Amino acid sequence: MTEKVKKPDLLVLLGPTAVGKTRLSIEIAKQWNCEIISGDSMQIYRGMDIGTAKISTEEMAGVPHHMLNIHDPDYPFSVAEFQDRVKRLIEDIHARGRLPFIVGGTGLYIESVCYNFQFNEMQQDPDYREQLRQFAAQEGEQALHDLLQREDPQSAERLHPNDVKRIIRALEIKQFTGIPMSAQQEDDRSKESPYNLCMIGLTMERDLLYERIEQRIDLMMKNGLADEVHNLLNTGYNEHMVSMQALGYKEIIGYLHGEYHLEDAIALLKRVTRRFAKRQLSW
Numbered sequence: 001m002t003e004k005v006k007k008p009d010l011l012v013l014l015g016p017t018a019v020g021k022t023r024l025s026i027e028i029a030k031q032w033n034c035e036i037i038s039g040d041s042m043q044i045y046r047g048m049d050i051g052t053a054k055i056s057t058e059e060m061a062g063v064p065h066h067m068l069n070i071h072d073p074d075y076p077f078s079v080a081e082f083q084d085r086v087k088r089l090i091e092d093i094h095a096r097g098r099l100p101f102i103v104g105g106t107g108l109y110i111e112s113v114c115y116n117f118q119f120n121e122m123q124q125d126p127d128y129r130e131q132l133r134q135f136a137a138q139e140g141e142q143a144l145h146d147l148l149q150r151e152d153p154q155s156a157e158r159l160h161p162n163d164v165k166r167i168i169r170a171l172e173i174k175q176f177t178g179i180p181m182s183a184q185q186e187d188d189r190s191k192e193s194p195y196n197l198c199m200i201g202l203t204m205e206r207d208l209l210y211e212r213i214e215q216r217i218d219l220m221m222k223n224g225l226a227d228e229v230h231n232l233l234n235t236g237y238n239e240h241m242v243s244m245q246a247l248g249y250k251e252i253i254g255y256l257h258g259e260y261h262l263e264d265a266i267a268l269l270k271r272v273t274r275r276f277a278k279r280q281l282s283w
Contacts, residue, residue, distance in 0.1 A: 008094050010195035011101045015202030016280035018212040022055055025103040029063040035093045037086055038067040039104020042246045045073045047232055050225045051248030073243035083112040116194050128175050132168045154182035160276050162245045210274050217270050226252055247273055
């Protein structure tokens with residue numbers, strides 16, 4: 001009888017923004033000889049530190065971290081690249097005799113690794129994609145999100161209206177295959193993970209979480225979020241890039257462009273971050 005091959009161990013820590021993943025992840029990593037892999041799709045960008053709540057070298061406390069600061073903000077990062085890089089990192093970390101530990105972040109990205117999502121690059125329609133870009137530019141991001149809500153409600157529940165790139169991708173998949181992206185991902189999730197998977201989910205009473213979110217945003221502003229965004233714009237990055245659609249950056253760009261006062265930008269950022277956290281809790 002063929003001996004069953006032991007699957008590699010993989011530890012994952014999930015939870016909404018501001019719930020306390022970073023501090024706990026360091027404690028766990030030290031206890032279990034881990035190397036941490038960031039599961040956040042925006043922390044891969046250099047120069048985007050304050051708005052993404054990127055861990056500092058001091059906070060790392062000597063624990064190795066991966067998938068941070070690997071691209072400039074004009075790079076079109078994708079979930080497929082994330083999956084490929086992280087799968088290779090997991091192998092490398094095991095080869096060093098340590099435990100790979102994904103902490104985050106972006107649900108789709110983490111799931112793509114944990115359940116080995118299959119990405120068919122042939123499922124593309126450039127003309128339809130351009131139509132959707134034009135629609136978003138003319139009618140607004142919320143209108144594009146409303147379209148996804150009609151075509152694929154489950155994906156719409158998980159994607160923030162700011163996330164134009166992934167909303168368009170979800171609509172493209174539905175248009176090309178006739179099957180919602182959420183249904184295809186559900187099929188992938190029903191398959192056995194290639195890893196011996198331990199997933200830890202953090203949660204918190206909602207009012208307390210919302211209070212922590214507001215405190216975090218106030219601290220980001222105190223630490224220079226507006227200056228960080230201003231410097232990125234001066235470097236040549238613009239509001240149309242995927243990176244600049246991230247929470248915190250999009251709202252501060254609106255303030256810097258004179259669309260509203262700073263107080264309004266902060267209130268808007270707090271509101272959309274609370275909504276984002278609500279989506280993360282449902283995931």
